[in-house]
Amino acid sequence: MARILIKGGRVISPAQKLDDTCDILIEKGIIAAIGKGLEAKGAEVIDASGKVVTPGLVDIHVHLRDPGLEYKEDIVSGTLSAVTGGFTSIACMPNTKPVNDNQTVTSYILKKAAEVGYCRVFPIASITKGLDGESLTEMGELKDLGVCAVSDDGKPVSNPQLMRRAMEYARPFGLTIISHAEDLDLVGSGVMNEGPVSTELGLKGIPWVAEDAATSREVMLAEFTGAHLHVAHVSTKGSIEIVRQAKKRGVNVTCEAAPHHFTLTDEAVRGYNTNAKMNPPLRSAEDMAAVRLGIADGTVDAIATDHAPHHIDEKNVEFNIAMNGIVGLETALPLTLKLVEEGVIDLPKAIDLLTSGPARALNLPVGQLQEGGVADVTVLDPNLVWTVEAQRLKSKSKNTPFDGWEMKGAAVCTIVAGKIVYRRG
């Protein structure tokens, strides 16, 4: 395998507390050396001067739609979208068709990703069979096969007794429970955040208490069982505070925030914009500020996209009946860098939230740069200005609320296991 020498970039690897201008030599898929003035005869040299070199980015919340919903996305297009956005590892949610609740589907995903995928794929299995909220999946064996966590994302476990048992059962296997924390009875038939904007548009609202009540329950159950709880896409002021307090008293809890929740508010729904429809919904300005504060003070462990591709036919309809979700892999990096630009966090913190943070949250063996470690590396240009064109996204689906947005920052070279899988051309 070719040798690659990345020269002269600002190398940031938060796990190593590394932030220095230096070179990285990659040999046989492994980081052979990190240091100044490295030379290597015959190596492919990547000039990274003026660029930032980071561990390959990690997104722990992706819907790859494969198997069964390949008209929205598949493992090839989804991983291509990922590496285009700078991601080298992604964890995929189990709400496929059939659901990833069994060994066959898990094996299929791992095999296909290894054969034709552009990046590493860590499957997440469901907590309950068929996402039915009634009976547990064979988590132990699924863990042995390679699932990194369990989640009924998109279809929250409503029965608290079942959630208790899932946590108790998952814990000894070292499996994290990822919760899409929403009380579905409180969500009702809501289609956007409940507030002045939903009132004005005459759309049914999803109140913040639907998320806070569920987050609170999950945290209590995690505290009771000692299991590791990871709260997905925290979007409300209350949920952030619940997680913050839980961490203070030592509960084994982590959480993630999605770029759309720290970038947009429910004002984006005006005009009945179905690309501003997702679950949890875009919230108030106050909630958005709280999510940002949670990111800044360490309450939020990871930035995760909740990349949710949907076909144009599923979005080009009346708001009430449009599908929930947006694609996010190709816009997450610049939106995170925007937080640096706006002074919310510094650059190493931003990189932590996109690499070591998510890797720690799900205990993934990636997200850092160290000699002898796997050579998953992203070279990014924090100053590159570009405009999002939905139709040019690598994802099969184009459902983004950021179409036409001017972005600053992009991955210019993405390396997975020592192989260049993406170069911005």
Place this chain on the structure above:
Amino acid sequence: MSFTHKHILGIEQLAKEDIQLILDTAEAFKEINSRDIKKVPTLRGKTIINAFFEASTRTRLSFEIAGKRLSADTVNISGSTSSVVKGETLEDTAKNIEAMAPDIIVIRHGHSGAPHYLAERVACSVVNAGDGAHEHPSQALLDLLTMRDHKGSIEGLEVAIVGDITHSRVARSDIYALSKMGARVRVCGPGTMLPIGIERLGNVEVFTDMREAIKDADVVMMLRIQMERQSNIMIPSLREYARFYGLNPTNLQLAKADAIVMHPGPMNRGVEISSAVADGTQNVILDQVENGVAVRMALLYLVSGVESMQTK
């Protein structure tokens, strides 16, 4: 002044002058409705499609009569007989209607925003005849015309709107229209039926006690309890609702002595309004219906871009 709106999607987009012009135009059309031969050639050769994807009797009839009295060709389609039941998307339905070259589509739809969706996809004018819980502009305009008829002016009026504000498109359009014309709106209903931030839509004060809401009001507008739109956890019973939020001869005395009573219909007698009030001297409910035809004639005429009213 001239009317520059191609579509009537909501009152929100209209300026005070637009509303004034619509009401004045409606006033001029009113006279036609009392003639022996109730027809003028204003919209001759124009095709109007009344696309009602949600049940409606009064509004559809009113739009149809308005179109016919202006000599337009009016065609009705309804949700239950259209291709919607066969799974066709609104976009495809819109394109198919479009291909038959109508001049105006009047749309009633259960989903908020459906008329806006349509307006972005067709070349003709779109008139919103009620979308979800969002807006019902022609209703608000006929309400204003009725208030103007009885009170002389809208400005300064105290208007109480009582009922299920959360699900009411009439309330939203009335709030916009009345606020723009300088009236003050008091909305009132049970705690479960008052949406967050409703006061931000205009010159609005929120009440939960009906007696306070209607005290010294010039206009008391009762909204229909839409039993088909909500589960039974919004109010415990119609009986209790009638007691706390129903209009009856006793509490009506709290309003000004010359207050008028309005209702967009259809009424639930004995629930939000007692028969004694519904049929009483202060009610102007049928005036609203009558004005509805004139207001809709005005809207169809104004969006059509036809230059002369041709009232002869």
